Amino acid sequence: MMPEDSKGQPSEETLDRRQLLQALGAGGMIAIAGCTGGGNGDDAGSDGNGGNGGGGGGDDGGSDKQSVQFLTMGVGDNIKQFFEENNTAFEEEYGVDVEFTSVTWDNARQTVNNRVDGGQAPDVSRWPARWIPQLVGKDALEPVDDLMDGEFGEKFADGVAEGTMYNGSHYGVPWAASNKCLYYNKDVFEAAGLDPENPSLDTWDDMLSAAQTITDSDEVSVPALGLAGADAIETGSQYYHYHWSHGADLVDDEGMPVVNSDGAVDALSFYANLHLEHGVTQASPLSSTRQDIRQLFENGDLGMVIGHVYTGLNITESQENGDVDFEYGIVQVPKGPEGRYSLFTIDTLGILSQSEHKDIARDLIRFYFDEERRFQYSKQKGFLPVVKSVGERPYFSESKNWAPFVQAGQYARARPKLSNFSEFNDRMVQAIQEALADQKSPQKALNDAQSDLEDAMN
Amino acid sequence: MSLAEEYTGTDEDSRLSQSVAHLRRNRRAYLLIAPAAVFLLAVVGYPILETFRLSLYRSPADSTIETFVGLQHYVEIVNSDIFYRLIWQTGRWVLVGVAGKTLLGLLIAVHLKGDIKGRKFFRTAFLIPWGIPYAISAVVFRWIEHPQFGYLNAVLLKLGVIEQGIGILGNPDIAWLGVVVADIWIGTPFMAIIFLAGLQSIPQDLYEAAAIDGAERWHQFRYITLPQLKSVILMATLLSTIWTFVSFDVIWTMTGGGPISTTATLVIHIYQVGLQNGNLGRGAAYSVIGFLFLLLFAIVYLRVYTRGGDEL
Numbered sequence: 221m222m223p224e225d226s227k228g229q230p231s232e233e234t235l236d237r238r239q240l241l242q243a244l245g246a247g248g249m250i251a252i253a254g255c256t257g258g259g260n261g262d263d264a265g266s267d268g269n270g271g272n273g274g275g276g277g278g279d280d281g282g283s284d285k286q287s288v289q290f291l292t293m294g295v296g297d298n299i300k301q302f303f304e305e306n307n308t309a310f311e312e313e314y315g316v317d318v319e320f321t322s323v324t325w326d327n328a329r330q331t332v333n334n335r336v337d338g339g340q341a342p343d344v345s346r347w348p349a350r351w352i353p354q355l356v357g358k359d360a361l362e363p364v365d366d367l368m369d370g371e372f373g374e375k376f377a378d379g380v381a382e383g384t385m386y387n388g389s390h391y392g393v394p395w396a397a398s399n400k401c402l403y404y405n406k407d408v409f410e411a412a413g414l415d416p417e418n419p420s421l422d423t424w425d426d427m428l429s430a431a432q433t434i435t436d437s438d439e440v441s442v443p444a445l446g447l448a449g450a451d452a453i454e455t456g457s458q459y460y461h462y463h464w465s466h467g468a469d470l471v472d473d474e475g476m477p478v479v480n481s482d483g484a485v486d487a488l489s490f491y492a493n494l495h496l497e498h499g500v501t502q503a504s505p506l507s508s509t510r511q512d513i514r515q516l517f518e519n520g521d522l523g524m525v526i527g528h529v530y531t532g533l534n535i536t537e538s539q540e541n542g543d544v545d546f547e548y549g550i551v552q553v554p555k556g557p558e559g560r561y562s563l564f565t566i567d568t569l570g571i572l573s574q575s576e577h578k579d580i581a582r583d584l585i586r587f588y589f590d591e592e593r594r595f596q597y598s599k600q601k602g603f604l605p606v607v608k609s610v611g612e613r614p615y616f617s618e619s620k621n622w623a624p625f626v627q628a629g630q631y632a633r634a635r636p637k638l639s640n641f642s643e644f645n646d647r648m649v650q651a652i653q654e655a656l657a658d659q660k661s662p663q664k665a666l667n668d669a670q671s672d673l674e675d676a677m678n
Numbered sequence: 679m680s681l682a683e684e685y686t687g688t689d690e691d692s693r694l695s696q697s698v699a700h701l702r703r704n705r706r707a708y709l710l711i712a713p714a715a716v717f718l719l720a721v722v723g724y725p726i727l728e729t730f731r732l733s734l735y736r737s738p739a740d741s742t743i744e745t746f747v748g749l750q751h752y753v754e755i756v757n758s759d760i761f762y763r764l765i766w767q768t769g770r771w772v773l774v775g776v777a778g779k780t781l782l783g784l785l786i787a788v789h790l791k792g793d794i795k796g797r798k799f800f801r802t803a804f805l806i807p808w809g810i811p812y813a814i815s816a817v818v819f820r821w822i823e824h825p826q827f828g829y830l831n832a833v834l835l836k837l838g839v840i841e842q843g844i845g846i847l848g849n850p851d852i853a854w855l856g857v858v859v860a861d862i863w864i865g866t867p868f869m870a871i872i873f874l875a876g877l878q879s880i881p882q883d884l885y886e887a888a889a890i891d892g893a894e895r896w897h898q899f900r901y902i903t904l905p906q907l908k909s910v911i912l913m914a915t916l917l918s919t920i921w922t923f924v925s926f927d928v929i930w931t932m933t934g935g936g937p938i939s940t941t942a943t944l945v946i947h948i949y950q951v952g953l954q955n956g957n958l959g960r961g962a963a964y965s966v967i968g969f970l971f972l973l974l975f976a977i978v979y980l981r982v983y984t985r986g987g988d989e990l
Binding site for chain 1 (some may be wrong): 681750754824825826827842844846847848849850931934935936937938939950954955956957
């Protein structure tokens with residue numbers, strides 16, 4: 221017997237109105253749930269007040285204002301107000317809306333790529349110079365030779381402008397630059413019997429000798445040297461100083477990996493033995509990111525560390541607040557058998573090819589490169605000035621914190637521009653970790669890395 | 679027509695007519711679930727198919743151009759050492775994690791069911807780890823295990839157990855244990871609550887009858903509690919296995935898959951290859967393999983546990 225519905229009609233009869241409404245209602249609820257449950261993953265790291273991923277059409281709420289989408293990374297408390305004030309000033313001066321978004325560095329590359337792939341690229345974006353080939357490969361970055369080859373381009377310090385070039389064109393304007401020096405704790409040096417005012421830290425061997433003296437001293441209880449070894453991109457950044465100064469390179473002129481040269485093996489052996497053989501580092505370098513060792517130093521719990529200018533700025537601020545009371549000095553990164561290098565990083569401000577407001581984007585860039593704004597940005601953020609006239613200000617040349625870093629400009633060396641640099645660096649970090657963990661000899665670790673990188677780049 | 683064919687034909691006709699009748703009988707039900715089914719196909723089925731399609735292409739990080747490479751990614755993955763290392767590390771992570779959560783969850787549930795002092799407080803307290811966002815719990819555990827700033831090392835140093843901080847998360851041999859402890863801490867409350875609900879549904883008469891027959895507490899647990907909880911344990915461990923397998927935030931936050939990739943699971947590797955390094959095709963191939971693993975596991979697991987004809 222066939223089942224019947226509540227009205228006693230056979231159920232295989234045609235669909236009645238109530239059933240149809242039930243089905244539509246259920247579908248509608250699911251559709252609503254689906255819509256509300258979604259989210260714009262692109263905005264995950266945003267702490268800005270815009271960033272809705274829209275097309276920037278300027279038709280929101282009936283307004284006829286044009287808008288420009290400006291995406292940047294890592295806007296912390298020390299620089300947030302700078303952007304808020306200047307974005308407002310730009311809006312008032314040019315009569316446009318600035319949709320400002322900041323994402324964390326962890327999400328930066330993916331966010332920009334997602335937005336490019338989804339046809340929702342911002343108009344202007346900060347972008348590390350070493351990642352330029354990746355976006356250029358997608359035809360996603362607009363050449364800005366018209367800006368950089370003209371009067372505007374002349375304001376940048378020598379060598380900085382070249383950092384934004386790829387395949388003969390400028391694909392961004394130099395936005396921020398950073399390099400490294402060696403910090404040392406004067407109190408620790410003094411306690412260990414070393415001269416805190418004229419430390420002998422010219423070469424890696426000098427640094428090792430000082431570290432051994434500190435480690436052997438009964439008057440010092442903190443580790444002598446901070447060594448980064450965690451599974452993080454910055455481990456490579458810390459290590460490359462040793463690599464380059466031993467005459468080793470990462471890629472050859474054709475862009476192919478050359479990471480296992482004799483110099484490279486010497487460099488990695490030295491790096492690993494600081495922990496394995498000499499024991500002059502903090503416990504467990506494999507657990508320590510660059511941030512960890514920098515924090516140790518800023519707390520006064522470390523003898524030496526390679527760091528950025530903002531390490532000194534942070535300590536100065538802590539001293540003024542009475543949080544720490546140790547003295548520190550800054551010297552150049554030690555030199556190796558084949559020279560001295562300071563890892564130099566340039567971030568650019570680029571215009572995305574998808575932008576429909578390229579003129580406004582150029583205006584925004586010009587606006588932010590006003591000399592006083594650049595001075596405030598460098599000062600507040602702790603990045604090297606990229607504009608010549610700003611760098612020549614006494615504020616930098618006479619500052620205890622800034623002067624060594626300005627001087628280090630002569631040793632600047634950037635990582636190679638490779639479309640798959642992230643993968644390349646990951647593999648190098650693995651080799652560093654294998655050597656640090658004593659799982660492989662430096663020779664074997666680098667040979668394996670070379671082999672894997674050759675496979676990956678062919 | 680032979681007798682066998684007649685029978686077969688009759689069986690097939692019968693099955694067909696039964697199926698048609700079943701569809702007619704339940705037409706309203708099918709109609710009502712149709713929108714949900716279509717929605718699921720759109721949000722689940724389509725991404726799976728798209729992932730499989732993507733896995734057949736090479737998509738370099740610096741280009742949107744995709745080159746068809748067929749099954750090349752799969753062949754390269756299966757022939758690579760890292761694949762087998764990932765299977766081992768993922769299996770270890772899932773097995774120890776799920777076992778730890780299940781055993782601890784069961785232990786807590788059994789004790790929370792008993793008439794203990796402060797039962798309401800403990801029931802609430804045990805839920806707290808589950809209510810905290812995983813990434814935050816992971817940050818806390820990372821801090822606890824930190825060699826310089828960590829609470830664990832500070833206590834051990836104070837007690838004189840160690841002379842120098844131990845970097846658990848930096849030791850390639852034990853880092854995975856440091857992460858799995860955090861995962862167990864996070865996942866145990868869910869298991870405990872599910873088991874507690876299951877325990878409360880077991881009739882008290884069974885225990886009283888067993889007690890009259892002289893059954894010890896262990897025998898009551900072994901022959902009443904466990905069989906009665908079987909379907910609950912099955913579902914809870916199946917869900918926990920899937921969640922642990924696809925777990926990303928705890929590992930990523932604590933170690934980023936290191937040191938030397940010793941805490942990387944298949945999911946972590948997929949993220950690194952596909953999204954960090956931009957090799958979407960290779961990442962998609964790993965994803966398809968992971969999906970097949972889970973599918974196979976779920977089928978085998980359900981078959982084995984429902985062999986006796988039990989329905990979930």
